[in-house]
Amino acid sequence: MKFSWERNLVVLWTGVFFCSMAYSISIPFLPIYLNTELDVEHHLEAWSGIAFGITFLASALISPFWGSLADKYGRKPMLIRSGFSLAALYLLNYFVHDPYWFLVIRVFQGLLAGFVPASIALVATNTPEEKTGYALGIMSTAGATGSILGPLVGGVVSHYFGNREAFLFSSAIVLIAALVATFFAKEKNFNRKAVRSHVKDDLKHALANRSFSLLLMIVAVSTFSVMILEPLITVYVLKMGISKESASLSSGIIFSAVGIATVIMAPRWGKWGRKIGYEKVLLIGLIGSGIGNVLQIFVTGYVGFGVLRFGYGLFFAGVNPSINAMIVQNTEPEFRGRAFSLNQSASQLATMAGPIIGGLLGGIMPIHYIFVLNGCALLLSALLFKMMIQHKSSALSRHHESSKHRTASR
Structure with a gap:
């Protein structure tokens, strides 16, 4: 077949x-x-x-x-x-x-x-x-x-x-x-003659690839931005005046709003990434979801909270598909399985740490400030990513210029 x-x-x-x-x-x-x-x-x-x-x-x-x-x-x-x-x-x-x-x-x-x-x-x-x-x-x-x-x-x-x-x-x-x-x-595209690497060498290889390392950091921050809220949303909903009897259902609906938005928008972000570039889509996703978190400080009602979370999800849906596509672009084919496993490690560590840190922060500061910190972390990731793009672009242009000079001197 x-x-x-x-x-x-x-x-x-x-x-x-x-x-x-x-x-x-x-x-x-x-x-x-x-x-x-x-x-x-x-x-x-x-x-x-x-x-x-x-x-x-x-x-x-x-x-x-x-x-x-x-x-x-x-x-x-x-x-x-x-x-x-x-x-x-x-x-x-x-x-x-x-x-x-x-x-x-x-x-x-x-x-x-x-x-x-x-x-x-x-x-x-x-x-x-x-x-x-x-x-x-x-x-x-x-x-x-x-x-x-x-x-x-x-x-x-x-x-x-x-x-x-x-x-x-x-x-x-x-x-x-x-x-x-x-x-x-x-599975069609696979080289079975490849020599198996050691995990220590894989980590060194990953750290030497600055673009890939930054992508892993963004994976961790973006996953953390979702999971830090897991122990807090039900408490936050209760503080908005929702009864204890319906708090679990209400918080469940709000938490799933991000997932529903992802289902709606992720394929579209993937198509747009192919047209305008995955770097631009990732930037838009990080900035949009960062602003969506910061805006939480101005929302005090349950309905507005739900709408804002859904809006955040529409932008956040562009993050993971873009990162996955850029991992493909920034790693060698023979390293790809290890690249996605390291990506999984970054995500899993953030998934574990998010609820723990969220619970600790929720005990020492108002919850809406945690949304602001969350948003600032996403915006900082966007800034670092933008700087990386500019650095790569300038390095590439310098390489082209030096190639032209070498060709002209011949």
């Missing part, structure tokens, strides 16, 4: 969608599960925070290793490894009755993760260059859509069937993703 990048995109979108949904299914009831099923009565907040963050920490630390294997043995084997491993681990959660064993399984979930970065790397390396931005924009919607629907599905399943049974549902969904990747995903 002739290779079709469009078919591959649909297959990998489906896999990432199911994988993202499976993880986020447990978010609404994780503290309840620890309390009612695993008998955690003291320090429940700490247990919940550790159970949430430890998976991301483990994933961040191991991602460069999986990226090295992906560049040696292929991205599809990483999809299969991760998919079936996670399906088994979600199944094990159903049988756990001890909170410490639950944490051990959460650690292994992080250590054996990698489905999403491998999928993005596979799309990036097996899509025609002129279609890469569009394809990566589409892939951004897979994770966003899965993360939006996951908590809703998890809430329904846990309510009607039970918290343990929700883990069975997660296991089944990841198994579907693994089977889809095994039988339908194709």
Whole structure:
């Protein structure tokens, strides 16, 4: 059968969608599960925070290793490894009755993760260059859509069937993703004779690439800008006068507004990036989302807050597809799997640190000031990125001038 990048995109979108949904299914009831099923009565907040963050920490630390294997043995084997491993681990959660064993399984979930970065790397390396931005924009919607629907599905399943049974549902969904990747995903552009690198060398290589290093920093800041608000939005909504009975639903709607905006706008940003340049789209996304956060200091009502978050999401939707496309532009093909794994590490570390720092800051300052700090960090990232573009442009023009002089002197 002739290779079709469009078919591959649909297959990998489906896999990432199911994988993202499976993880986020447990978010609404994780503290309840620890309390009612695993008998955690003291320090429940700490247990919940550790159970949430430890998976991301483990994933961040191991991602460069999986990226090295992906560049040696292929991205599809990483999809299969991760998919079936996670399906088994979600199944094990159903049988756990001890909170410490639950944490051990959460650690292994992080250590054996990698489905999403491998999928993005596979799309990036097996899509025609002129279609890469569009394809990566589409892939951004897979994770966003899965993360939006996951908590809703998890809430329904846990309510009607039970918290343990929700883990069975997660296991089944990841198994579907693994089977889809095994039988339908194709990998064409891959050099199987490549020598496997060491993680230490990969980190040195990444740091030597200034453009790529700055992109990793922007990934961390942009992910942090979303996750720092996770422990604060419900509290913020309560301070706006929303009743405790409807606060969870209201904050859930507001939090999902960013994801909905991403689903709407990410493919469009990908297309525009191909036309006007991904650098411009990334700048627009960072500046727009930065201003959207700063403007929060002027909004005190629930409706205005929701509208502002949605507007922020429309701009933020341009950030990740542009970064992914620029990673392709700024790294060698043989380094690409490791590049996307390092990208995943930066994102996972920010995902872990965001809620912790957000909770600490929320205890010492008014929440709307945290939005302002958040916005300033995004605007600073935009400034640094703009300076990098100008530096590269001037260096390129100097190179052209020196080439002309050498040619003329001959």
